[in-house]
Amino acid sequence: MKNIFTTKASFLLALFTFNFSSFIFSQDSIVIKKISDEIFVSGQIYKNEEYLCKKIGARLTSSAGAEKAVQWTYNLMKSYNFDTVYLQEVMVPHWVRGEKEIGRVASTIESTSVAITALGGSIATSKDGITAEVVEVKDFDELKKLGVKGVKGKIVFYNHPFDVKMILPFQMYGEAVKYRYAGASEAARYGAVASIVRSMTNYVDEYPHTGAMGYNDSLPKIPACAISTKDAEYLSSVLKKVGKANFYLKMNCETLPDVKSYNVIGEIRGSEHPEEIIVVGGHLDSWDLAEGASDDGTGAMQSIEVLRTLKKIGVKPKCTIRAVMFMNEENGLKGGKEYAEQAKKQNEKHILALESDAGGFTPRGFSMTMSEDKKDKIKKWKDYFYPYGAYDFTRKGGGADISPLEKQGVPVMELSPDNQRYFIIHHTGRDTFEQVNERELEMGAIVMTMMVYFVSEYGL
């Protein structure tokens, strides 16, 4: 691609003759062009993302990294001269991984180390670790069939692959993640001593994926970890071949008392309806295995870029635009809950909350949860979004951090990126800056800025 000049200069010219028939050349299209040019040419988002990933890095709730990120984003928004920048206190959980985990498969034919990662919220093993026979199940039905007789004293291994027949990665995730979240307690119900889950990804590779788990308080607590999809297939093959295998795991994680942390909030005050608030946000915390680049550095940095861009190009939004860096999405959602609670207490009027927390990939549209008449209004702006490829407004959605606002009746949206690559990265050692593409990240910021501009200008 493409031997142009010898064959078809005219063809290539034709290729870029877009159909702009339905594009209205209005004041709005001038603003959009300014937004687009500012971010493509002078965007700060990619270098901000680099700083967040490379100078701060992992930002597990309550960690030093998370606190550093709070200070840095506060200072960054201050440096952009937003009208107000402030910290919103919130008490958050304090789970720590401790020393790196150890895992080992031992059968009569071989003994092999496998990388494991404790799931967030899990208890530790004893200091000497746990060794027990592994029993593999595909799902809770199989577990139930095994019952106490088959499970007691053993380690349950949930080998539930993503259903790759599904088209959307989050659809696969949604179907499988219960084994990560609830697997330990379900196994404990039948007397298991620990649980292992196949990592949450459709790819077969050597990266274990962490992520939140929770205990059913009426059942004994047992340690819970994940192994990579490759090791899951290995362990399964050993069990098939040898019939029986032991697993040794040693985990050193711990839940300490809650600590104080912050949502970081920056605001441009509305010129006509300052009491009407549009939230644009992402979460500042991340898992601890890498840099939290795509989950959710990208969403946090995009949210700041929206405000920076509007200010830079001289748009004075009619409504108040608030960038919110939520704390503790990954293992508690305390930031999102606190924000909504405070909003209610202050009697604030939120006309929209928009989150970006599905990766910084090329935008495909926005998912929405709001009344049909509001959706119809948004769909009328579609032609402006078409050139940027972000014009799928048909799906339902929102975002975890803004779900407490949604419960209060606030219309919510989420940026919908093309995330076929997401579960290579998600909650693993691979969630680094290098996986983020500059242009894709910028395009997300552009369409988010456009959406915020339209809603501020015309309301919902």
Added chain:
Amino acid sequence: MKNIFTTKASFLLALFTFNFSSFIFSQDSIVIKKISDEIFVSGQIYKNEEYLCKKIGARLTSSAGAEKAVQWTYNLMKSYNFDTVYLQEVMVPHWVRGEKEIGRVASTIESTSVAITALGGSIATSKDGITAEVVEVKDFDELKKLGVKGVKGKIVFYNHPFDVKMILPFQMYGEAVKYRYAGASEAARYGAVASIVRSMTNYVDEYPHTGAMGYNDSLPKIPACAISTKDAEYLSSVLKKVGKANFYLKMNCETLPDVKSYNVIGEIRGSEHPEEIIVVGGHLDSWDLAEGASDDGTGAMQSIEVLRTLKKIGVKPKCTIRAVMFMNEENGLKGGKEYAEQAKKQNEKHILALESDAGGFTPRGFSMTMSEDKKDKIKKWKDYFYPYGAYDFTRKGGGADISPLEKQGVPVMELSPDNQRYFIIHHTGRDTFEQVNERELEMGAIVMTMMVYFVSEYGL
């Protein structure tokens, strides 16, 4: 993303309640589901792509790699038991790079090596290389202004960046590539002794991008090479700082006599209208700096996967479906031209030619060049493509290899992937298997198979 269970299990369920209101549950939707499941679950495309990249590698026209690829794709299609598999002879140019090029910037303050790559079709320098003063221009206008007085005896350096304000990468490419293709002859018009072009990419990195150039036969031929965007900025900064710099380049490329090569063609014969042919193709040749993974291993492997899938799921297409691996797209288009010529000679009736040559990324739709009534017919199938995200049918397009068919009036289409990442890779040492994502590649193959199925079933 996403702390689901503690916050909103019901929310996630809702997220995947798609709007299928306009989706027709017909025989067609059953076939589509079969296509999709076959490729997602049992697809051969990713491992074929891996073989092509890792076992064969670079496939510059007339190289041993290209010939190996001809034999391998022939055998591969034979192994899939397509009705007919054959080679179509075509004489192709034989340009060789020779020993790796050497480049050096020398000013009064420093002397620095820079990576250069000869442009395809360029002549070599003399054995000792060329040293001359560099003169930088942004475009042909600036070159013209300098004239003979400013250019004679010098090396012209085209420092024409991609216009990042443009949204689509191919739009930027289309605007800038004339400096690569025609820069040498235009510089020679004013007495330049060599030309250097800033690499064709919107990213600033250290990879020089090769690609085809051509000489104007009425002007002296001078050597032409590319430097990376990073080195282009460096060279420009030296010129600004010091006012003057020399460039040394040594290139060892050569054009040898044409040789015989092949298009590789596999066919499933139509069950009702065997005389009506649908071509689905990509090009088998590549540049020589890496593995030709995305340009255009992906398109070639997708085309084979289309036929394999239809056969595997038991679809007997009404029309004849032909996978064509075109030879020599990159530096001559001889394969595409020969194919069209033979089609004309044999009086064959092509009802559609579909190419994939814009990268194996997530499909966004198909670009088309055909009559409006044919486009309208295709647009009626849009709802079937929507779940796969490939439903932009508004752009004009085709493909280089099928452009000679287009000239004969054949309706043409090209798979339109999301290619914001393409010019990181294109024509560089980075065009490797590792840059290809399994799911994205499969999704392209799925929607191509769907399109071929619909056209075969219902005609245009």
